[in-house]
Amino acid sequence: MALGVMLLVGTRKGAFLVESGLERAVWSIRGPLCEGWPVFDVSYDRSVGAILAGTGSPWFGPAVWRSTDLGATWTHSSAGLAYGDDGPRLTRVWNVTAAGGTVYAGVEPAGLFRSADGGQTWEHVAGLRAHPSTPDWQPGNGGLICHTIIADPTDPRHLWVGISAVGVFETRDSGATWATRNRGVRADFLPDPHPEFGQCVHKVAMAAGEPATLYQQNHCGVYRSDDGAATWTEITGQLPSDFGFPIAAHPRDPATAWVVPLNGADKGRFVPQGRPAVWRTRDRGRSWSRLARGLPEHDAYLAVLREAMAVDELEPAGVYIGTSTGQLFGSADEGDTWAPIAEHLPPIASVDAVVVER
Amino acid sequence: MAEVLLPRSLVALFPGTPRRLAVEAASVLQLVDALDRTVPGLADRLLTSGPAIREHINVFVDGELAGLDTPLGPESTVHIIPAVSGGAGG
Numbered sequence A: 001m002a003l004g005v006m007l008l009v010g011t012r013k014g015a016f017l018v019e020s021g022l023e024r025a026v027w028s029i030r031g032p033l034c035e036g037w038p039v040f041d042v043s044y045d046r047s048v049g050a051i052l053a054g055t056g057s058p059w060f061g062p063a064v065w066r067s068t069d070l071g072a073t074w075t076h077s078s079a080g081l082a083y084g085d086d087g088p089r090l091t092r093v094w095n096v097t098a099a100g101g102t103v104y105a106g107v108e109p110a111g112l113f114r115s116a117d118g119g120q121t122w123e124h125v126a127g128l129r130a131h132p133s134t135p136d137w138q139p140g141n142g143g144l145i146c147h148t149i150i151a152d153p154t155d156p157r158h159l160w161v162g163i164s165a166v167g168v169f170e171t172r173d174s175g176a177t178w179a180t181r182n183r184g185v186r187a188d189f190l191p192d193p194h195p196e197f198g199q200c201v202h203k204v205a206m207a208a209g210e211p212a213t214l215y216q217q218n219h220c221g222v223y224r225s226d227d228g229a230a231t232w233t234e235i236t237g238q239l240p241s242d243f244g245f246p247i248a249a250h251p252r253d254p255a256t257a258w259v260v261p262l263n264g265a266d267k268g269r270f271v272p273q274g275r276p277a278v279w280r281t282r283d284r285g286r287s288w289s290r291l292a293r294g295l296p297e298h299d300a301y302l303a304v305l306r307e308a309m310a311v312d313e314l315e316p317a318g319v320y321i322g323t324s325t326g327q328l329f330g331s332a333d334e335g336d337t338w339a340p341i342a343e344h345l346p347p348i349a350s351v352d353a354v355v356v357e358r
Numbered sequence B: 001m002a003e004v005l006l007p008r009s010l011v012a013l014f015p016g017t018p019r020r021l022a023v024e025a026a027s028v029l030q031l032v033d034a035l036d037r038t039v040p041g042l043a044d045r046l047l048t049s050g051p052a053i054r055e056h057i058n059v060f061v062d063g064e065l066a067g068l069d070t071p072l073g074p075e076s077t078v079h080i081i082p083a084v085s086g087g088a089g090g
Helices: B028-038 B042-046
Strands: A003-011 A014-021 A028-033 A039-045 A050-057 A061-067 A075-077 A092-099 A102-108 A111-115 A145-151 A159-164 A167-171 A201-207 A210-218 A221-225 A244-249 A257-261 A278-281 A289-291 A309-311 A319-322 A328-331 A339-342 A348-357 B002-005 B020-023 B057-061 B077-082
Touching: A003 A050, A003 A319, A003 A328, A014 A039, A014 A339, A050 A102, A061 A092, A061 A102, A061 B042, A092 A145, A111 A145, A145 A201, A159 A201, A167 A201, A210 A244, A244 A309, A257 A309, A319 A348, B002 B028, B020 B028, B028 B042
Parallel strands: A039 A092, A039 A348, A201 A244, A309 A348, B002 B077
Antiparallel strands: A003 A014, A003 A039, A003 A348, A014 A028, A039 A050, A050 A061, A050 A092, A061 A075, A092 A102, A102 A111, A102 A145, A145 A159, A159 A167, A201 A210, A210 A221, A244 A257, A257 A278, A278 A289, A309 A319, A319 A328, A328 A339, B002 B020, B057 B077
């Protein structure tokens, strides 16, 4: 047994596990896993050492897949993962997040479930869909989906979720009641560009060691909150576009985050000029640096989706992006230089990075 | 007892499950319930809320497209087949 890096990759045709030693230079690929089901998120439950995959089969419906032996064997369950016979039909699991001994699942149509047994049985967190705004929720291009779940590491009752195209919600009572948290975020596609809800949040990441500092990539800009999402300040700054999907935070430095801007919501949604780049801030979004060394230099009309950027916990931190065209790129120096890891995977929906004994 | 034939992609989710089983049931819904008792979790893969047969799952009873309330006789043959309209895209 030795420590290594494992990338958990969700694709349109199954999950893949991509592994290397701590040098992060030579990678091997295992997969496709999860019987080739579309996988929207693969994450790691550190408390029990389980890999969890959020999926939705067009034939067999939604399920959370689980492996407690680093992907050698899998089980799957959707026990309790339903809105009841009179409720809407649950189609896909978009996010699986383990925190504080609980596993959460964000689903389509948008809602939140939790599991007290590591993802084997599920309970609806009904308070979210009981919010008075629910009848007016509108889907984004990916559907009406709960795709982001963030737990406060200092208070297990305190959570944020992101729903497209509704916005950010916060609970302080374990999901019993929720409040919208979109003040300062634009919704340029609505008659009132500053509504209480209706913003198209794409991804939110929490700053290391600062639970009140949140970074958000939205359909309409990049934002930072210094007050736990009560208010947001736009930090799009000199980024080439206000449109992109993922945002990732540094594992130790709360001032560092990465985004992957695309050319625009109505311009094809690929990287500007076909030249992929990751952009990094070291100062909480006051300035951004373009990082592209080692990425394709031209004619690469690819995108990186909301869940498809990850950061490992090593020093320096590794950064990973998976593309909608099946390439996986990695940087072992916080984004300064990049190299391809895999070039011919199915379209990639999600990437997570964990350091494990293997 | 009715005979039911399960698709490869379904039994692959439940290792050890045979493709062909004999089941005591008077309707398709009873058959799915009986299958779920033998293979816990299987009903979730075939049915959605309602309950209703999932959109891209076809059930045939003696060669005819069936619903959950379609009756079964002791000699019925039930085919459960993923529809070609499903799939993960290109």
